[in-house]
Amino acid sequence: MSSAQQPPNEPRGLEGSVESMVEVEDGVNLVVRLRNPLDRALHYISDVRGMIFDPTTNRLQVRLSERGLQTPLTSIPMQPRFRVIDPRSEALITIKLPETIVKLTETPTPTGDARFQEYRTVDATSIEVDIAWAETPYYPDPREASRTENPFTSWEQDSLRISFRGGIQRGAS
């Protein structure tokens, strides 16, 4: 990435912080303030690609990034929603999280049964948000035909990680 040649104190890319996290009727609204300290526009993914709730630590990871996620090849891979933030500018994005997250159990079920786990988003006591960004917009890579890697991961130049502790403001809307 181009920032490797920059002095250590120079801004290197998208910056951000959690502005608020509020329980609403159908889930949680997570408002993130994004800052672009650079002299060029930055492009980023603005929709949730994945969510991981760790019940042992009550940490919720929210991924606006394809990195680290497997792409089942028998599916309709949906293009992320991309947005752009102007040079030296700030923007607020609202990330809507569901009330609960449901997934299959971690433990194998050799009997053929599908069993599930469900986590309440409001139970999260810390949140980690990853937002993929790049200095260029996404365009399909004409070389991708023979590739097995996810084209949206290939686009991602870096990702912004925002950590937030303190839990969710309950009951407001």
Add this chain to the structure above:
Amino acid sequence: MTLFIQNDAAGAGAGNLDPNQAAVDLGIIANGDTGLGLAVQVGNRQQVTYVRTDPGVPPTRLDNLVNTNFGVNPQNVDILVLPVLANFTLNDGRSILTVGGTALPPSGSALPGAALNNTNSCLVIYDTSQNNGDGYCTARAGTGGTLDLQTPNPVILYHELSHAFRIVTNAQLALTAACNPSSPEENAAIIDENDLRNQIAAVQGQAAVLRDPGIHCGALCAGGTANCCIVASVATGSPVSEEVAILRAVRDGLLRRSEIGFAFFQSLHRDYYGFSPQVCTLMAEHPALRPLILEGYVRPLVSMLRVIHEYALGNADMEDLGRRFISAHPRAEEARSRLELLRAAEDLVRREEGPEVGGGQGDLARILKERAMLSPHVRWALVEPIALYRTALQQYLDNRREEELGEMLADAVDSWAARLPIDEVWAALSAEQVREELDMLEEALLRSDEARASFLRRLGAEFGRATAIALVVAERLPGNGATDE
């Protein structure tokens, strides 16, 4: 024993799966063949049964899936369908909304995707929420890759069952992550999917619109799901009635073309579908409600949206508006009777607790008060225009002149337009996007200077903290101060 529907999310709370939707989707795949059924529930799943009489391609394939023992595991649960909702994630955290559906080979099979499956069955997982109502759009054949072809639930399920069939018969073709050209395995599933699209189109008496088998990826549907305006569809008796067509045209033409319009309709869609299916159920239970809903809500809304459309897009001046409104109501007697129904509909929502109203009206009032009226988007888009229409109708019946009526309508539309709900997405836009969105709004909705200024003041007050909003509001409203109301 081969094909099953998981009907309970064992280990998670109730309501996290939609097995009824899966049964409906399989019924559509079977082309309504009455030989399709479900066995008694065992554990958390129900086996699909099928004695086929329909000779069509999708029913024949379904028959093959249901009545062949593929020997995938000792339990003979070869394929298990999980009809999940929007809050489902795969085991690595991937949201189902990013893939629509998938067919996962049994754990330990070493086939691609098996690592995401903890069971020894082939899992067919699909999102029954239609991407939270926003739909899954894929490439329409013959367009070179335009991602505007809706993918309804039965089509997603059938597509994934096509993959599942090749998984359980060890006939899976080569897979890649390429969007274009799609992998051989995806190509085969899309060709199968088109058989079902043909079948559904034939039932509806329409020409089939097919998916391009060469393009795999999809995108959020810019126009939302194919379903539109279900209350209007049921009240008028047809999803292709003139009233529904007008509502759809306003949705897709007036606002949804822009980023802001898209976000607005996402919110409206979410709130509207929070109550509208219940209204449709009420109309089915109490057919006498239909005229009230049709004349008290749907037709007044359509009439007013038509006025708004004519005025906002600038091809009607005030006098035109008055003239058009009057000519749209040639018979005063009919207008009076509509006004009566409008008042009855308004009274229903306004009435305080009191004696129970019969014929489903009490339930309708509750749904409208507790669900519809709480949504600012529903109020602005669906309720306020009806109130404007009622006022105009009253003035028309009071024999106002064309120009007076036109002036009243223009003022009312300007004031209403300036109250457009401001969604959070504004704060995420770049300055250039904010300018474009405002230009678009000024062209399509905010016609008067006062409406524009009023809207800008609200925007500044709401999101002046975002750099782009502060900048553009200051450009267009010098001296306003972005955060001053």
